[in-house]
Amino acid sequence: MGDPAFPDGDGFLDGMRAVLMALPGIGVLFDREGRLVWGNEAFAARYGAQGDDIASHMTAEIAQDLMAPDRLNHATLTFASGRTARFSCSCIGGEAGFAPFLLLQEVENSTVSPTSAFVHQGLIQSREERDRARAAERRMREEVARWRRLSMTDRLTGLHNASGFHEAAEAMLRDHEGAALVYADLNGFKMINDTLGHSAGDGLLRDIGQRIMAAIRSSDLAGRMGGDEFAILLPGCPPEELDKVTTRLRSAMQRRFPVERDGDQPTLILAVDAAIGAAMFPNEGATLDELLRLADARMFDDKHRSKYSRRPA
Missing domain, CATH: 3.30.70.270 (Reverse transcriptase/Diguanylate cyclase domain)
Known part of the structure; x- marks a missing residue:
């Protein structure tokens, strides 16, 4: 697969190509602008030489969201064809002068709970939505704990019942x-x-x-x-x-x-x-x-x- 974002011969990218080729499953590299850098043979076989099905849905905003410090470890991707797949997300640093890269590896038969990975703009849930979900879960745990304390307390004296x-x-x-x-x-x-x-x-x-x-x-x-x-x-x-x-x-x-x-x-x-x-x-x-x-x-x-x-x- 060609390299639309960086010229051939770059040492870091050559190394990443070798890593991707050695992966047992699908692997693909994007830059922080959401541009497709390179995908391995398993990626090309599944999504085509240019990976249009996935590349057309990757934007700079989504790529940077996935590369944020509090990013999800896994993301559920939704493609133009309607098919979905789970990917692990890793932020990879390049040589001096180059922006970081985003490495996606498809997780076959993933055991990741669907509640931990959501769709955002056709790709992944936003951090704000994740924060709201986590806050709602925390409030639910606090409410359960409060009712448990009440069930164990004598309401007249405040002592244990x-x-x-x-x-x-x-x-x-x-x-x-x-x-x-x-x-x-x-x-x-x-x-x-x-x-x-x-x-x-x-x-x-x-x-x-x-x-x-x-x-x-x-x-x-x-x-x-x-x-x-x-x-x-x-x-x-x-x-x-x-x-x-x-x-x-x-x-x-x-x-x-x-x-x-x-x-x-x-x-x-x-x-x-x-x-x-x-x-x-x-x-x-x-x-x-x-x-x-x-x-x-x-x-x-x-x-x-x-x-x-x-x-x-």
Whole structure:
């Protein structure tokens, strides 16, 4: 095939001709103006000696688009005949004084996803369209992640819900050699709901959730397991520190609500505190379910031992 863009005898082009001739499939070289430089025998056999079917569709704009730093590695070409083919695109530098070249090699039975190569002005999708597609894909991934976070979050307290806590806690246990699990239940919560209403009960749960988060480390995990029950996982917590943690949590979960009554009756004080149980990983439980069962049982023992009482002040 002749060389319409550069004279014969150029060393770089002679070398590129040798490369193209050695390719097992179709190979063709264009300059940055979109002019056909040279194609190998497989190219000539498929598209003709001058490659009119493809050369007539290559423009300077398209060639420079393919040669841009963020160019696609593959392009889908659409020809005048209506046939399409996938090509790999490579930017090849010439000798001093010569512009770069664009090398296209047809990819037979390509496994490249059609979504990664589009048609632009009869040849390839523009960079702007690619950027929009990538931005749309990124937004979709972010939306999926947002909905996943919402599905794992207790909307009232902002803590993990039971499902979210199980998933995060199991992953945390896999990454740590030791941990403590604390299970807590509110004493007196039903009285708050019955006396002050469910909105007051919801407000109390929100407040307790915030107090729990303030009482633990940022590396710890807290979840509302349902109703007025909470679980806290403390990775790396040694047994000798567990009493300090539970004491801090008891203090954080104590609340007092004064309720004014009619006539000369004294103010009623409604008090809330926590019944707490704990278990150590892995000595007292090798799995999250084992830890939860043991901590829950100890929490009920703590509740039954409690001398908790509510009296008018």
